[in-house]
Amino acid sequence: MTETEFVRPELPVILPQRDRAAVIDEILAERLETVIPAIMREQGVDFWLLMSREYFEDPVTATMLDAESMHARRRTILVFHDPGNGQPVERLTVSRYGLADLFEASWSPEAQPDQWQAVADIITHRDPAKIAVNFSDLTAFGDGMTLSQYRAFTEALPEGYEDRIVSGEALSIRWLESRTPRELEIYPGIVRIAHSIIGTAFSREVITPGKTSVEEVQWWYRERLAELGLTPWFHPSVGVQRQGREGMLRGSEVIQPGDLLWTDFGIAYLRLNTDTQHLAYVLKPGETRAPAGLVAGLKATNRVQDLLLESFEAGLSGNEVLARARAKALAEGLDPSIYSHPIGFHGHGAGTAIGFWDNQNGDPRGAYPVQAGTTWSIELTNYHKVPEWGGQRVDFRSEEDAWFDGERVRFLDGRQTELTLIPFD
Structure with a gap:
């Protein structure tokens, strides 16, 4: 960083596409390892669910795709779970296709054809206190969960879990701005x-x-x-x-x-x-x-x-x-x-x-x-x-x-x- 700005500075080297992808994935891996645990603990949220459909990505999900994933595939669901006690935050993808090595694949359509039921099973097994999903009246950055998908998600949840749902607005802003x-x-x-x-x-x-x-x-x-x-x-x-x-x-x-x-x-x-x-x-x-x-x-x-x-x-x-x-x-x-x-x-x-x-x-x-x-x-x-x-x-x-x-x-x-x-x- 510098306080001095040159009138016509020399153009820096611009990386070829493959090298750009390597930098993007390196940064994304660092962010997932460091920013996610920090903001979830800061906000007191132990489970964050992100959902995107192909060509209609949640603004947050779009920044979590690796450099070779141009868009969400079909329906891409990402899950972050903090088990507490200083343990690492789990990163899961409940999707037909994986997402590089950044998220653990956690759904087999052959074993459970219903994708939202697979999500509900993950939630039931982990029993989180708060389930953050992205809805917001104020900012588009925290408003990525559509009504149709919210309905499908909540219909799959066991009784009582819907009461644990909170807004992921603050998590979304903190992820994007950090x-x-x-x-x-x-x-x-x-x-x-x-x-x-x-x-x-x-x-x-x-x-x-x-x-x-x-x-x-x-x-x-x-x-x-x-x-x-x-x-x-x-x-x-x-x-x-x-x-x-x-x-x-x-x-x-x-x-x-x-x-x-x-x-x-x-x-x-x-x-x-x-x-x-x-x-x-x-x-x-x-x-x-x-x-x-x-x-x-x-x-x-x-x-x-x-x-x-x-x-x-x-x-x-x-x-x-x-x-x-x-x-x-x-x-x-x-x-x-x-x-x-x-x-x-x-x-x-x-x-x-x-x-x-x-x-x-x-x-x-x-x-x-x-x-x-x-x-x-x-x-x-x-x-x-x-x-x-x-x-x-x-x-x-x-x-x-x-x-x-x-x-x-x-x-x-x-x-x-x-x-x-x-x-x-």
Whole structure:
């Protein structure tokens, strides 16, 4: 990890598919051995049941499939059982097909044709106190059990066991948001890949002022990722702010000298996601630097970042962190909007929200506590009046990926502190 971000860093080595699979399976094995016991004991749950149907995977199950299993097969049922007394957590698969060597196969369709009855037999034999299944009113990450499958499951249970069913929502969030040491070893390099690609996008290699349109840069990203064998988790965004024009100009708008460019770009690689927003200035003929007002605008956004990072505290809700950071920023005369989110297996990841661009006053999705050992997209903006643009209020958006260890927040591959400059010629 580094606090320094290079303007156009060299592209790291991108692994061939077979090597990627090896890394993915290595990380998954580590997570199953370490994260699962920790979160089940933390939540006081001794039995967790996950269910997915082919092409309709529970968000949690999808992250537990080995690298050669693209989807659940028919109906894939995973079981975690903690027998207590410090014994290892059992990992079972009640499925027609196995799942690498990560879960013990525990169903013979020939001996017991009814898959749900096989699950019920496992439960009866182990007699757990709590049976967690994934249902949630608040988050899709903990809502993977469908009504039809829940009915089939409970109909197979012996009398009295249905009363032991609890929500797996907290387990789902904790599994998805927790990062392991091995993941943290590779995550900065994944972010560096994204930064390198953005560095090329915001250069004369891609942009010719007066000729290149906003949407051409967006589709350049897509083509470049296809060349590299990488995947975006959303269509790249590019926009222009221009003196005398309101809002963000998009689509077929041609990039001109004097424009302030913005991009929002994210990739998925080795099952981890990035999310980055950077700014660039297109120099006018004869210019060698950006106007001072634009430079000051980015500096003010960096200050809001600082105030947000120092407001993080494990155990506080996302809403409380938001309120802390906004109060500090407003006291300094800044004009912030904060909308940061967890990141990891998903771009908009599991965990608490720290604001939304359309709600700066707290939200039910921000009631969950900030947890140590989690990764974040520090996403926000500060609006700044630029004297050189006649006092126009300009939106200085920024987003950088970071790690919260419980004491402090560190950027995975630095943050943008200087505008990228794109020369006129």
